[in-house]
Amino acid sequence: MSTPYGVADEYGVLTDVLLCEPDHFRWFPANSVVEETLRRGTAFDLQVAKRQHREFIEALEGAGVTCHFVEPDPNLPYQVYTRDPDVTTPWGVMVTQMCRPQRVGEVAPIVRFYQEAGIPIWNWITAGSLEGGDVHLVRPGKLMIGYTGERTKATAARQAASWFEQEGWEVRCQPFAEHFLHMDLLFAMAAEGVAVACLDVLPEECVAWLKAQKIELVNVPYKAAMELGCNVLGLGNGKVLSTAASSEVNAGLRALGLEVLDPDLTMFTMGGGGPRCMSMPLRRV
Numbered sequence: 001m002s003t004p005y006g007v008a009d010e011y012g013v014l015t016d017v018l019l020c021e022p023d024h025f026r027w028f029p030a031n032s033v034v035e036e037t038l039r040r041g042t043a044f045d046l047q048v049a050k051r052q053h054r055e056f057i058e059a060l061e062g063a064g065v066t067c068h069f070v071e072p073d074p075n076l077p078y079q080v081y082t083r084d085p086d087v088t089t090p091w092g093v094m095v096t097q098m099c100r101p102q103r104v105g106e107v108a109p110i111v112r113f114y115q116e117a118g119i120p121i122w123n124w125i126t127a128g129s130l131e132g133g134d135v136h137l138v139r140p141g142k143l144m145i146g147y148t149g150e151r152t153k154a155t156a157a158r159q160a161a162s163w164f165e166q167e168g169w170e171v172r173c174q175p176f177a178e179h180f181l182h183m184d185l186l187f188a189m190a191a192e193g194v195a196v197a198c199l200d201v202l203p204e205e206c207v208a209w210l211k212a213q214k215i216e217l218v219n220v221p222y223k224a225a226m227e228l229g230c231n232v233l234g235l236g237n238g239k240v241l242s243t244a245a246s247s248e249v250n251a252g253l254r255a256l257g258l259e260v261l262d263p264d265l266t267m268f269t270m271g272g273g274g275p276r277c278m279s280m281p282l283r284r285v
């Protein structure tokens with residue numbers, strides 16, 4: 001690796017991560033999860049969100065991860081989901097292209113962060129929108145990009161795929177239904193060769209491809225997936241960051257011998273994003 005930053009998979013020991021404080025976080029209808037939250041009339045509470053985000057940081061720091069922060073911008077209510085405007089690769093950052101008008105501006109503080117940190121920009125998506133929640137480095141050399149045609153367009157998925165393929169990677173571009181927002185509502189790596197997956201929904205050919213990569217899948221039922229049960233963050237060293245509400249998923253991961261950290265993150269999961277959406281790994285070893 002030519003720089004001290006870079007990520008080739010989702011389970012090497014996480015040393016550095018990019019977050020954003022939820023100073024300007026609020027819910028607005030942007031996806032099926034938050035639409036359901038609003039339909040139920042659940043009250044948003046910024047103080048609770050701030051307290052939960054602090055617990056999230058404490059869990060990461062307790063696991064030895066250094067947290068870096070992008071500058072919060074009052075115009076960007078979903079900036080806390082740092083997964084989406086960028087993807088760290090072994091060669092530098094791939095800056096993505098956000099779909100929703102309310103999130104397009106996230107590119108500015110993200111790029112400013114990388115420039116100031118001296119982390120190189122490797123590539124920049126130009127072929128339509130692509131959001132980081134759809135990009136999964138399942139093993140070094142094996143990438144899956146989900147696309148619904150909404151948040152991530154097929155053209156943009158192919159553009160990203162071509163850059164990874166030029167580096168010798170195998171890339172699977174996987175279509176799925178728009179209702180599920182990002183692939184990381186249905187699937188995420190938890191540890192080497194272990195992922196959580198909503199088998200009710202993931203297309204069969206996708207499940208077959210993951211199994212061919214020798215990935216064991218911990219099933220997450222539909223209802224739990226819509227509560228962000230799949231949205232875990234692998235920390236390496238046998239640790240995984242999930243949430244307190246995902247008790248069945250956590251039990252499944254513990255049964256495989258993994259240590260599960262489970263802060264309460266309901267203010268964020270009810271907005272459509274969990275631990276994976278709220279973090280962009282900058283370096284794994």
Ligand SMILES: NC(=O)NCCC[C@H](N)C(=O)O
Nearest residue numbers: 030031133182271272273277
């Ligand atoms: N990777 C993710 O799934 N990110 C969550 C984004 C949630 C945010 N409320 C959005 O709709 O864009």
